[in-house]
Amino acid sequence: MRWKGKVMEQASNEVEPRLAYATVAARYWETYLPSRLATVPLADRRAFFEDLGSQVAQMVDYLAADNLRASSRPQDPPELTRRKATMARMRAEDEALAELVYLPKERGTKSRETPTYLTGE
Numbered sequence: 051m052r053w054k055g056k057v058m059e060q061a062s063n064e065v066e067p068r069l070a071y072a073t074v075a076a077r078y079w080e081t082y083l084p085s086r087l088a089t090v091p092l093a094d095r096r097a098f099f100e101d102l103g104s105q106v107a108q109m110v111d112y113l114a115a116d117n118l119r120a121s122s123r124p125q126d127p128p129e130l131t132r133r134k135a136t137m138a139r140m141r142a143e144d145e146a147l148a149e150l151v152y153l154p155k156e157r158g159t160k161s162r163e164t165p166t167y168l169t170g171e
Contacts, residue, residue, distance in 0.1 A: 072100050082155040106146045110142045121138065
């Protein structure tokens with residue numbers, strides 16, 4: 051993970067979850083919450099987003115365990131348990147990011163999105 055300009059960039063594909071969440075948060079805030087981002091001093095942004103990434107990671111761990119507990123039974127075969135754990139983690143990530151990172155977009159930021167024809171979506 052390294053800083054480039056105002057945001058962090060991923061240096062490799064294997065990044066600790068808290069740092070990956072920090073990168074997601076930094077990119078989202080830079081794109082959709084520029085006024086809110088401007089309230090965080092430039093010198094403090096790395097620490098701010100690393101802390102936010104840690105909060106997201108902790109929430110994901112807690113919610114994933116809770117989701118898995120709610121959906122699992124002791125008699126489930128190991129493969130089913132693995133699949134349920136994957137789904138529980140995905141749901142937990144969605145919930146945590148929605149609550150802590152994906153705050154309502156500021157007005158006028160829609161034009162800052164990368165056009166889908168450039169992203170292949």
